[in-house]
Amino acid sequence: MTAEIITIGDELLIGQVVNTNASYIARELNAAGVEVHRTTTVGDNRKAIMAAFRAAWKQHDVVIVTGGLGPTHDDISKDAVAKFFRKKLVLHKPTLRLVRERFAKLGVAKMPEMNVVQAMVPEGFKVLRNDRGTAPGLLYQDGGKTFIIVAGVPAEMEFVMTDGVLPYLRRTYKKRLETIIHRTLMTSGIGESMLAEKIGDPSYFLVKGTTLAFLPRSGNVRLRISTSATTRTAAEREIDRVEAILREKAGKYIFGADDETLGFHVVRLLTEQHKTVATAESCTGGLLAARITEIPGSSAVFLGSVVAYHNDVKQSALGVKASTLERHGAVSEETAIEMAEGALANMRTDFALSTTGIAGPDGGTPEKPVGTIWIALAERGAKTVTKKLSLDFGRLTNRERTANAALEMLRKRLLV
Amino acid sequence: MTAEIITIGDELLIGQVVNTNASYIARELNAAGVEVHRTTTVGDNRKAIMAAFRAAWKQHDVVIVTGGLGPTHDDISKDAVAKFFRKKLVLHKPTLRLVRERFAKLGVAKMPEMNVVQAMVPEGFKVLRNDRGTAPGLLYQDGGKTFIIVAGVPAEMEFVMTDGVLPYLRRTYKKRLETIIHRTLMTSGIGESMLAEKIGDPSYFLVKGTTLAFLPRSGNVRLRISTSATTRTAAEREIDRVEAILREKAGKYIFGADDETLGFHVVRLLTEQHKTVATAESCTGGLLAARITEIPGSSAVFLGSVVAYHNDVKQSALGVKASTLERHGAVSEETAIEMAEGALANMRTDFALSTTGIAGPDGGTPEKPVGTIWIALAERGAKTVTKKLSLDFGRLTNRERTANAALEMLRKRLLV
Numbered sequence: 001m002t003a004e005i006i007t008i009g010d011e012l013l014i015g016q017v018v019n020t021n022a023s024y025i026a027r028e029l030n031a032a033g034v035e036v037h038r039t040t041t042v043g044d045n046r047k048a049i050m051a052a053f054r055a056a057w058k059q060h061d062v063v064i065v066t067g068g069l070g071p072t073h074d075d076i077s078k079d080a081v082a083k084f085f086r087k088k089l090v091l092h093k094p095t096l097r098l099v100r101e102r103f104a105k106l107g108v109a110k111m112p113e114m115n116v117v118q119a120m121v122p123e124g125f126k127v128l129r130n131d132r133g134t135a136p137g138l139l140y141q142d143g144g145k146t147f148i149i150v151a152g153v154p155a156e157m158e159f160v161m162t163d164g165v166l167p168y169l170r171r172t173y174k175k176r177l178e179t180i181i182h183r184t185l186m187t188s189g190i191g192e193s194m195l196a197e198k199i200g201d202p203s204y205f206l207v208k209g210t211t212l213a214f215l216p217r218s219g220n221v222r223l224r225i226s227t228s229a230t231t232r233t234a235a236e237r238e239i240d241r242v243e244a245i246l247r248e249k250a251g252k253y254i255f256g257a258d259d260e261t262l263g264f265h266v267v268r269l270l271t272e273q274h275k276t277v278a279t280a281e282s283c284t285g286g287l288l289a290a291r292i293t294e295i296p297g298s299s300a301v302f303l304g305s306v307v308a309y310h311n312d313v314k315q316s317a318l319g320v321k322a323s324t325l326e327r328h329g330a331v332s333e334e335t336a337i338e339m340a341e342g343a344l345a346n347m348r349t350d351f352a353l354s355t356t357g358i359a360g361p362d363g364g365t366p367e368k369p370v371g372t373i374w375i376a377l378a379e380r381g382a383k384t385v386t387k388k389l390s391l392d393f394g395r396l397t398n399r400e401r402t403a404n405a406a407l408e409m410l411r412k413r414l415l416v
Numbered sequence: 417m418t419a420e421i422i423t424i425g426d427e428l429l430i431g432q433v434v435n436t437n438a439s440y441i442a443r444e445l446n447a448a449g450v451e452v453h454r455t456t457t458v459g460d461n462r463k464a465i466m467a468a469f470r471a472a473w474k475q476h477d478v479v480i481v482t483g484g485l486g487p488t489h490d491d492i493s494k495d496a497v498a499k500f501f502r503k504k505l506v507l508h509k510p511t512l513r514l515v516r517e518r519f520a521k522l523g524v525a526k527m528p529e530m531n532v533v534q535a536m537v538p539e540g541f542k543v544l545r546n547d548r549g550t551a552p553g554l555l556y557q558d559g560g561k562t563f564i565i566v567a568g569v570p571a572e573m574e575f576v577m578t579d580g581v582l583p584y585l586r587r588t589y590k591k592r593l594e595t596i597i598h599r600t601l602m603t604s605g606i607g608e609s610m611l612a613e614k615i616g617d618p619s620y621f622l623v624k625g626t627t628l629a630f631l632p633r634s635g636n637v638r639l640r641i642s643t644s645a646t647t648r649t650a651a652e653r654e655i656d657r658v659e660a661i662l663r664e665k666a667g668k669y670i671f672g673a674d675d676e677t678l679g680f681h682v683v684r685l686l687t688e689q690h691k692t693v694a695t696a697e698s699c700t701g702g703l704l705a706a707r708i709t710e711i712p713g714s715s716a717v718f719l720g721s722v723v724a725y726h727n728d729v730k731q732s733a734l735g736v737k738a739s740t741l742e743r744h745g746a747v748s749e750e751t752a753i754e755m756a757e758g759a760l761a762n763m764r765t766d767f768a769l770s771t772t773g774i775a776g777p778d779g780g781t782p783e784k785p786v787g788t789i790w791i792a793l794a795e796r797g798a799k800t801v802t803k804k805l806s807l808d809f810g811r812l813t814n815r816e817r818t819a820n821a822a823l824e825m826l827r828k829r830l831l832v
Binding site: 010012013014017018019020022023025026027028035037038039041042043052055072073074075106108112113114115131134153154155158180182184193194196197201202213214215216226278281285286288292293294297298299302303304305306307310316317346347348361362395396399 | 440617709
């Protein structure tokens, strides 16, 4: 079972938009047991689209296309699909009804007429509902192969994939789908080639169907083991076997598994330990709270945050002393400590994290240049601990790294 | 001048990594006047890599490849390049010296021997230095066409692109490069098809070489005008002409140009009007504050936020009444109003925005399903106004859209 993903849109070819659709679809297909062999991106150009369809349909069992299904003049994908399969476009009444209902629900009295095109479907195609937009997914089967096109807006694409495409593939190709699984071990404190030396030639321990990849990223190297088998149990046994070998050879550099975010780990650990956290943020400006609250279920462990950008708010909402601000400044270990302890006391949590610093681009001084950051972790019944960072990556990355460092401080504490 | 980008790596085909390299390279080539016609992603598989090289090299003037240049067993791209062009790999001594120096600088006494392979180069290829890693870029020219391969680690790829590839292309193809420019107009408060109706059939005002695209994202639609011309002046004149037409037809929905965010506009308007704002967030969990504070200079107008996830914090930090929470619930117009007014009073700002709602995936009830959101805007000396949203996009997008809608409420108020 092999697949190709085709993403359509000039915005991708000029680099205006990062192609997150391709990675989402790849991940989901992979989890369903379909191997993605190629991803192709072309612009809103009929000739390029048709060429991509031809190459993909010839070589793969499943072709999934996204983009260019909107109602405006630059959306030409559906016409290209109809032409490629030599089908007429016909009105699909249930879709037209759904599109009309959607506009009614949005409070639009009269649906713009151009949306009728959203209900035109190539003859013989199956229609996959899209509850998040007006363009349904379209699916065609021929000679054991399946061609699918879905809207390019990520939320709509995700809905149609989850609701229509994946269940259809699982049902239709039940007997041909393999179980493909991956496990990623996160390492730190060692470079790629030194890690490879420790591990040695992988051909001594890898069997056919199992691969090992080295993935360096911002100072860390991830090791990804992949395998496919007819059953999940067999696949997991094989992954376990390889992981054991890697841990034997380089275990002291491995600190975690898979691509879970720090926020995820913090929420999981707090949940397991029945503990709560609050944050008090200056330079991260709400980002730290946002990194925690993006995790479903975080409301059980995260009580709140005070984003105290102005010194008055640091005093009134967190109880930072005027004398501390005056003597040490807002960006200081002392202020970070009082912020964290204020949040802990006011929100009555088990832990509180604070951040204060100069994210940039302005506001630096010779003593405290841009990128000077203090983080504090307060804990009920324990001494508050602090950490200083000196960053140099620009405002957005400085904020990201500060939020990461704060989450990492709490994660380490929760592991003790 | 057309180009194809080929990105190599299993991590891209299983969706483990989002392909940011493709968008970076596309953006840079575009800015240099090279049109990217296709992007292809294949795995670490010799056959697939060779097929991608063949197709791209036949059709385009410039082929840029990233990935698979590391020293480990899963890096096979350089061998594939040598085989594709029928070249031997020979030792490039200056590169070997740089690689050795790199390890010495990192404090590694003895460079792992496998890194010698990093200095092996296909005969006749130009070597492009990589100061951020051990794999240099490699460039080959034949019959007016150029083939380039660079490392896949983003920081290394960016270095080699900026330092070597782009200057080379600008120099070599000076006479053939066009000026390609884009301008994106940001709209809000109108859907894609209604906006298209207002604008009418673009073929009446677009000339050859100029395109208009509709790009919906999180509730806003962006309009992108693109054009290419022999000089920058001519290109800009054409973009100005089309922008004037769009503003005439739909000016009241256009709030900015290029990728300026709503947060940017809110900060700009507040600064101009010497006003301040605070936020009180429940379902957005800090995201609303983060969207404001990511803007440099926001500290002059943004005083702080209370992220009140837990009801206790809504009461203690924002003064929401227990009776309100009991009678109407945390997700209600009444609670939203008290949150905003509490933030306004406590932080003594001119405006305060609040959000409360059920972001999902859990927590919905029949009366208040997931996606039920209330937003309030409090203003000193004026009546608090509210807005209800009914969203259905999944937790992350629900949060994004709520933050957008709140910012849009304030932006509109500031424009009056």
